[in-house]
Amino acid sequence: MAVAEEVANKPDAEAQIGGLIFAVLLIDGESRINEANHAAENLLGQSSKRLNGKPITEILGDLEERVKQRFAAADSALVARDIRVIAGEAETRVNLTVSPLASHTGWRVVTLSEISHEENAREAEAGSALGAPSILAHEIKNPLSAIRGAGQLVARKLPQQDKKLARMITNEVDRIARLIDRMQQLGSTQSEPAAPCNPHEAIRAAIATVRAGDTTQVEIREEFDPSLPPVMANRDALEQVLINLVSNARDAAAASKDVPRITVQTRFVSGLAFSAIRVGRSVRLPIEITITDNGGGIEPAIRDHVFEPFVSSKKSGQGLGLALVRKLVRDMNGSISHERDVKRDVTHFRLHLPQSVEKARAGI
Structure with a gap:
């Protein structure tokens, strides 16, 4: 009897599709959208009611010609990896599939999976590759300490006009040591313990830190969801993650031709989930923190690699800041991605985090 009740209460097809973490769209023979699940609404920035009846090629923007041709052929299947689409008003990269329904001529099911979240999962597996550099970094720090000590001793015996050379030695040693510390953080397999945390308090503390050392006077707006x-x-x-992201946004906005501006926004997105390799399961990530700047954006050549170590668009950048951000976010079972909104000419960095089991509100 219990088994029969379980079968009777099992989720129907609509509930199963609604629970998927990737976008699913149903299109007819003329490539018009007829249904969209919750993940599709989140990805495309429109409700199912607004999407219904619109041609999918219009919703996804300027698609590659081969993709357009497949959509035009009502019986064609398609698997397209790493294509750029306009999701809402922002450009993003997705893997796309089109599957014809044999039982209903002309009807097809389209799936869209954001590559940014898939890459986070693959990068989590690859993170252990940084372990060897971390061990090497530890061995390098020992002779660095000796060099620094020797430089300080020499400085005491040098005439005043030559002391600056000794100070240069100790300053460069300190700079290398800081770089090594960040490499060790990247290679660490340990994560700090997590606990319920008010995101708005963390954001405001990070903004205060950035403002304390800021000479650019870039405006930082707060758009918080009080619930x-x-x-x-x-x-x-x-x-630390927020300080890095807001600092980068400030530097980018400061070079803007318009009035430099940063917006930090929080909201609840119920449909997003992420496959967290570290814990071996899917984790819901309903808390979204977005840092937006109106700077010139990341150079196209490195746009898809900004979270990798030693990749930087700054002349003096070491390329470890965003790699460390990704590592810290991953340790919290979260997800980090970025996108360029070509219509509004702004850049978004989106941080998605799991919700605490506590029911108390974060407040503002």
């Missing part, structure tokens, strides 16, 4: 629940995160790690 947002606490996140499950490490407070110190979250602040």
Whole structure:
């Protein structure tokens, strides 16, 4: 009897499709959207009611010619990897499939899976590759300490006009040591303990830190959802992530031709989930923090590699800041992605984090 009840209460097809973490669209023989699941609404930035009846090629923007041709052929299947589409008003990269329904001529099911979230999963597996450099970094720091000590001793015996050379030695040693510290953080397999955390308090603390050392006077706007629940995160790690992201946004906005501006926004997105390799399961990530700047954007040549170590668009950049951000976010079972909104000419960095089991509100 219990088995029969379970079968009777099992989720129907609509519930199963609604629960998928990737976007699913149903299109007819003229490539018009007839249905969209919750993940599709989130990805495309429109409700199912607004999407219904619109040609999918119009919704996804300027698609590659081969993709357009497949959509025009009502019986064609398609698997397209790493294509650029306009999701909402922003450009993003997705893997796309089109599957004809044999039982209904002309009807097809389209799936869209954001590559940014898939890459986070693959990068989590590859993260262990940084372990060897971390061990090497530890061995390098020992002779660096000796060099620094020797430089300080020499400085005491040098005439005043030559002391600056000794100071240069110690300053460069300190700079290398800081670089090594960041490499070790990247290679660490340990993560700090997570606890319920008020995201707005962490954001405001990070903004205060950035403003304390800021000479650009870039405007930072706050657009917070006051009903947002606490996140499950490490407070110190979250602040470090936010400091890095807001600092980068400030530097980008400061070079803008328009009035430099940063917006930090929080909202609840119920449909997003991420396959967290570290814990071996899918994790819901309903808390979204978006840092937006109106700078010139990331150079196209490195746009798809900004979270990789030693990749930087800054002349003096070491390329470790965003790699460390990705590592810290991953340790909190979260997801980090970026996109260029070509219509509004702004760049978004989106941070998605798990919700705390506590029911208390985060407040603002």
